[in-house]
Amino acid sequence: MLVRLIYASRVGAQFGEGDLATVLRQSRQHNPANGITGLLCHADGVFIQVLEGGRDAVNALYNRVVSDPRHRDVTLLAYEEVAERRFAGWTMGQVNLQRLNPGLVLKYGASAKLDPYAMSGAAIASLFDELIASGAIVCS
Amino acid sequence: MLVRLIYASRVGAQFGEGDLATVLRQSRQHNPANGITGLLCHADGVFIQVLEGGRDAVNALYNRVVSDPRHRDVTLLAYEEVAERRFAGWTMGQVNLQRLNPGLVLKYGASAKLDPYAMSGAAIASLFDELIASGAIVCS
Amino acid sequence: MLVRLIYASRVGAQFGEGDLATVLRQSRQHNPANGITGLLCHADGVFIQVLEGGRDAVNALYNRVVSDPRHRDVTLLAYEEVAERRFAGWTMGQVNLQRLNPGLVLKYGASAKLDPYAMSGAAIASLFDELIASGAIVCS
Amino acid sequence: MLVRLIYASRVGAQFGEGDLATVLRQSRQHNPANGITGLLCHADGVFIQVLEGGRDAVNALYNRVVSDPRHRDVTLLAYEEVAERRFAGWTMGQVNLQRLNPGLVLKYGASAKLDPYAMSGAAIASLFDELIASGAIVCS
Amino acid sequence: MLVRLIYASRVGAQFGEGDLATVLRQSRQHNPANGITGLLCHADGVFIQVLEGGRDAVNALYNRVVSDPRHRDVTLLAYEEVAERRFAGWTMGQVNLQRLNPGLVLKYGASAKLDPYAMSGAAIASLFDELIASGAIVCS
Amino acid sequence: MLVRLIYASRVGAQFGEGDLATVLRQSRQHNPANGITGLLCHADGVFIQVLEGGRDAVNALYNRVVSDPRHRDVTLLAYEEVAERRFAGWTMGQVNLQRLNPGLVLKYGASAKLDPYAMSGAAIASLFDELIASGAIVCS
Amino acid sequence: MLVRLIYASRVGAQFGEGDLATVLRQSRQHNPANGITGLLCHADGVFIQVLEGGRDAVNALYNRVVSDPRHRDVTLLAYEEVAERRFAGWTMGQVNLQRLNPGLVLKYGASAKLDPYAMSGAAIASLFDELIASGAIVCS
Amino acid sequence: MLVRLIYASRVGAQFGEGDLATVLRQSRQHNPANGITGLLCHADGVFIQVLEGGRDAVNALYNRVVSDPRHRDVTLLAYEEVAERRFAGWTMGQVNLQRLNPGLVLKYGASAKLDPYAMSGAAIASLFDELIASGAIVCS
Amino acid sequence: MLVRLIYASRVGAQFGEGDLATVLRQSRQHNPANGITGLLCHADGVFIQVLEGGRDAVNALYNRVVSDPRHRDVTLLAYEEVAERRFAGWTMGQVNLQRLNPGLVLKYGASAKLDPYAMSGAAIASLFDELIASGAIVCS
Amino acid sequence: MLVRLIYASRVGAQFGEGDLATVLRQSRQHNPANGITGLLCHADGVFIQVLEGGRDAVNALYNRVVSDPRHRDVTLLAYEEVAERRFAGWTMGQVNLQRLNPGLVLKYGASAKLDPYAMSGAAIASLFDELIASGAIVCS
Ligand SMILES: Cc1cc2nc3c(=O)[nH]c(=O)nc-3n(C[C@H](O)[C@H](O)[C@H](O)COP(=O)(O)O)c2cc1C
Ligand SMILES: Cc1cc2nc3c(=O)[nH]c(=O)nc-3n(C[C@H](O)[C@H](O)[C@H](O)COP(=O)(O)O)c2cc1C
Ligand SMILES: Cc1cc2nc3c(=O)[nH]c(=O)nc-3n(C[C@H](O)[C@H](O)[C@H](O)COP(=O)(O)O)c2cc1C
Ligand SMILES: Cc1cc2nc3c(=O)[nH]c(=O)nc-3n(C[C@H](O)[C@H](O)[C@H](O)COP(=O)(O)O)c2cc1C
Ligand SMILES: Cc1cc2nc3c(=O)[nH]c(=O)nc-3n(C[C@H](O)[C@H](O)[C@H](O)COP(=O)(O)O)c2cc1C
Ligand SMILES: Cc1cc2nc3c(=O)[nH]c(=O)nc-3n(C[C@H](O)[C@H](O)[C@H](O)COP(=O)(O)O)c2cc1C
């Protein structure tokens, strides 16, 4: 059973750019063996992550992520059983919204600052679909 | 929660072209900070305006607009919660129907003179969609 | 409220080609002021006319047309409230089926002779859609 | 081909209660031979009539009605080809709205005074459905 | 054209129970002449009001209500053109949520305290439907 | 924003009946203040829990539950934004499947032993709907 | 493959009541062996018959019926492959419309005289459904 | 009323190639006057014919065809009232499956030999649609 | 993953009533341990069996059944992944069509003799639904 | 009646590459005479085969395949009556997933190793559709 999970979190107090690189390196190390694929977006002090894979594997990872002290307020935005993955090609693709047109964030939210806590899961999913379509995902 | 609001009004007695410029300047000054985007159409003695943004911001603005003495008979045409904006790229785009083919107005109304008070909200929305598609919106 | 009305009639006994020109001239004189647009098709001894416009204007015209002695057996084929016109560009476009491929008439009827009295309103509407698509309408 | 036609009209200047009886008597005399059934509603200075029957018969009658000097502003509200009649049991049923709860008129219109000229065909049809359901039709 | 409008507001600083009676009396005096019907709900320091009627009448009233100093933060929750009213029987029905089962509020919101500012228009509409079904509306 | 979350877990090694009572008491103490409602089902060595409430509150609780050492293999079965709660009446209703007809478990799974890890979220949801309908929920 | 076939015909010149009995006796003799079921309706000088059964059997019978000199103008009204029969209980049920309320015929046609040649297959099918529902079929 | 009828038959014992030419010549002589259009397919000892036209004309022809001794086992495959013809351009188009790719027959049937008696009407219709799309119809 | 499988077979040459009892006894012995439920219908020299359960269990059993010499021509009629069982209450319910009204078989087939080889899977499924609804299943 | 059947199996202990060639040669010898078409996929120690054809022919073959000692755990994934084949052009096309991008397998499953036993029939069908679209099928 394949699932897709999207969550948001707020970066922890001491979180810096080096930490982001560490998280991505960890993800790319662990995920292939567990059949996990997805995207990680870091902007405006929040994370939004998409995780796809077998139901057990995604939940095992989510349970670790929930307790990771590098972020807080971990909040599910969407979760569903899916017939196929949408991000099969990314071990953990990186999205840096700061390099993007603020109009894209404005299109789905009440201000130009990305605030997933004020958005529905469906709006977040549409935003991510548009990110993919516009080639905004750093490979790997 | 994002909403889209469309209303019509009749220009006030002393309203002149200079006033239109003032309204647009005010809009473009205030709207970015409030995350408001939209269109303003002025023709045949009426305004039609589309306002998009967070529910609180759009209502705060609409409540000010309702009391603005530069127009009267302010009347809601359409209002809905939306998953995404349609006019994210315009702080307040300007539409001048007088430069347009009268056939376009005729297509959605009973005469070639624009009369939003005799039109349903859906017809107005279709007219605006066609304006966008035909590039009739002055930027900014 | 916009409506679209389609009716058929049989030409009167003394009706000649000059009369058709008169009808079209009358239509093109009166219709713009009343916000009426449409098509008139004359073939095989019958008329089929489409009238679009505000509900009051279309009915006022239809009531005059019903009593016009130049034709008889005036019969409604279709009438509906519409969100937009389909013939906004024609004050009263002219269709002369005699110059058309008889296959087109056969496609929607039991014989190659146009007989709207034996056709449903929907079939007539499809025939007209195909006329427009094939550019068979004489302008103005 | 069966059709259902609904129209509204305004009673003529000298129209009185005796005239209504005459109209109903005429209808009940002529309609059976022509396979016409329907309802006639008279209230607040307007008529609303539903006519059902074969397409030719209904149109022949409507063409006569349009020119009847006892009313004016005859205006089609709805017309459609139908698979079956809704009023097969009434040669010409009579509805007298004045005996009805004004709430029913208010439910479908902007005021408690019946004004079919300000209502869509669909709203009129719903009002008539409710009249039937509430047994408000005087037999025959 | 009939519309239904739902808005929320926060009661003003000095608002007391006597004021509620005044508002209801005003409503019941003005609304019949304007063909307005609806409900007013007052609870937990907020108002939620449904207004139904002709588009012009409802907007004229809403524009007055927006500027009424007895409340603030007037915010549209829903607005649509409707084929028929849902509250035709109430000049201005009164709903007092404080007498209701808090479970009903909890069913549609994140806590047992009614907070329309945190609810979608659709949730509010469902809550009102359930109020009507459960007979919670004080007549008139 | 209201959400409904369903998860499964396996009871920890030393978990006994007294522990279940503790969990239920904790739930009923904490949940009202956080606007949380739901059901807890304990059978065949697994838990299935439904949590409903505001998105922030449900996620805050789920993050605590994930780390609770009294169970393991905490696995999301379903999560969605909802317009209304289904279990508004239960602070934390208790379901004891052991008292139920094994046919009910068999209906939705491959054997008569409840194994949520082999079931889709939709099957679990159907099973819970049937539990409610059959009155199998111990109050409070 | 099961099919249902409905046709109409006009009774032949010398056809009398005795002939109807003969036709029904023939039908009830032959049909069981061929797995044919259905209805025969005789009124106003026309037949309408429904035949249900395996595709080969129904066609073999229809080919014989087409050449039967006791009627003429045999005309298919409807034919479809069906998942199940609607008249499995009648070897050949008899319907005598002359004993029925003429309103029923009027409901589906332009006059109170049954004329299947002026009706669509769907209207005939609806009329038959209503006959069954009203118990108008003479058994066997 | 337009109908489309599709039937299959088995060629009679003495049927030869010359007979096919005769049938086609007869068809092309009679059909235009009756407003009939269609296709005739002859392969593997069977005919499949599509007949389109007015309901009376198509049935009159089918009744003659049923008794034609040049074929037997005449069996309806499909019959429906249609809004428009699909083969308006062919007096009687000819399809010779023997010149076609056997894969096309295999696609819709259990073997590469065309056997309409083992196929549903829908499968036959799909096969004919594909024949037209692939230009397999000999003109006229 | 739950599946439902329906197949037909023809009884073997020496098959007698005692053999049916043996098959049923075997089924009721083996099925509970494998989580299999279903129905067995024996009539007119054919079997029709429904098997429900986990996908692996149902296939393991079907593979044994296919090779059982007590029947032949084992043929799948329907197979689908299902969200829930329809026959959870029967270890292997028995249906004896010989005691049933032949009209029921006729309703779904071309003759009163049950022939699953000439029926679609959907028709068989409808027949079984009707058997259940009519209480025709011998318990256990 | 055409059907499409998809099953999976695990290769037997001694199965080698030569055996695959033998299976394919057998298939291509037998299938044309039986009107069978399809695909065979061999990867990661499992087979997935699609079989299309008449219902009797496909079942006769499946019953032989089930008992073939060269594989085990033969398990139906999907089976349905179809209006047309999807693989009419392949006597038995060969798919060798080992030459494919592992991302394709990952897209439909929980790991990059093909495991049909953990996939739904629908997911397998989607995977096969994508194989065809990407030209991954070795002809014949
Ligand atoms: C925002 C964020 C995203 C993460 N994404 C992943 C991930 O995709 N895969 C992963 O294995 N760990 C991810 N982690 C790290 C896990 O929380 C956890 O630290 C890691 O899995 C533990 O690895 P370890 O067992 O090697 O210490 C993420 C952490 C954060 C803060
Ligand atoms: C037709 C019309 C459209 C307007 N649109 C906007 C707008 O989009 N944004 C805005 O801030 N003010 C708009 N205004 C002006 C407001 O009514 C109001 O005057 C202004 O927000 C007050 O600004 P101030 O606080 O700077 O005086 C509009 C006024 C009119 C008459
Ligand atoms: C077939 C037919 C179509 C007509 N169409 C129109 C029309 O589109 N507009 C119009 O004004 N009159 C139309 N007429 C003429 C009207 O029936 C009527 O004669 C005319 O409106 C009266 O004009 P008058 O008031 O100038 O005499 C049509 C007449 C016929 C016979
Ligand atoms: C409101 C109204 C409704 C009418 N309805 C009918 C009707 O249903 N049937 C009818 O024959 N005449 C009806 N008439 C009368 C016709 O307009 C016309 O006068 C009548 O058919 C002519 O009849 P006569 O030929 O006997 O003079 C109606 C008239 C009015 C004003
Ligand atoms: C919550 C609220 C609801 C109101 N509802 C109505 C109403 O339904 N109808 C109405 O006429 N006035 C209503 N009013 C009062 C209007 O705001 C306004 O005071 C009134 O229409 C003015 O009446 P006046 O012209 O008699 O002063 C409402 C006011 C408040 C604060
Ligand atoms: C199966 C299970 C279900 C639980 N459900 C809830 C619950 O609904 N509400 C709650 O507050 N705690 C629940 N808990 C307990 C929490 O995991 C956690 O122990 C508790 O919220 C912490 O409370 P405390 O802060 O008082 O120690 C549950 C624990 C388990 C094992």
Ligand SMILES: Cc1cc2nc3c(=O)[nH]c(=O)nc-3n(C[C@H](O)[C@H](O)[C@H](O)COP(=O)(O)O)c2cc1C
């Ligand atoms: C209106 C009509 C309906 C008929 N229906 C049936 C029928 O349902 N079954 C049947 O066997 N014959 C029916 N027949 C008779 C056949 O046309 C034909 O005469 C009969 O099948 C030949 O029977 P025979 O072979 O015994 O002469 C019908 C005839 C008519 C005129």
Ligand SMILES: Cc1cc2nc3c(=O)[nH]c(=O)nc-3n(C[C@H](O)[C@H](O)[C@H](O)COP(=O)(O)O)c2cc1C
């Ligand atoms: C397979 C087949 C198809 C036929 N198609 C037609 C046709 O489309 N039109 C037609 O008039 N006759 C067609 N016929 C011939 C008719 O059955 C019949 O012989 C002919 O209409 C009688 O013509 P006649 O009156 O000139 O003798 C067809 C015959 C066969 C065997």
Ligand SMILES: Cc1cc2nc3c(=O)[nH]c(=O)nc-3n(C[C@H](O)[C@H](O)[C@H](O)COP(=O)(O)O)c2cc1C
């Ligand atoms: C029509 C038919 C239906 C059967 N149904 C079942 C069944 O539901 N369960 C079962 O275990 N065996 C069933 N069997 C028997 C199996 O084919 C097989 O003989 C049996 O499972 C082997 O049992 P054994 O291992 O005890 O010999 C059926 C056999 C036939 C002929």
Ligand SMILES: Cc1cc2nc3c(=O)[nH]c(=O)nc-3n(C[C@H](O)[C@H](O)[C@H](O)COP(=O)(O)O)c2cc1C
């Ligand atoms: C994975 C697999 C796929 C097979 N596919 C087919 C097939 O498509 N057609 C076929 O005739 N035999 C196929 N076979 C072989 C049959 O199981 C069986 O051996 C063969 O039909 C018997 O042929 P024979 O009668 O010539 O011995 C397949 C076998 C295996 C293991």
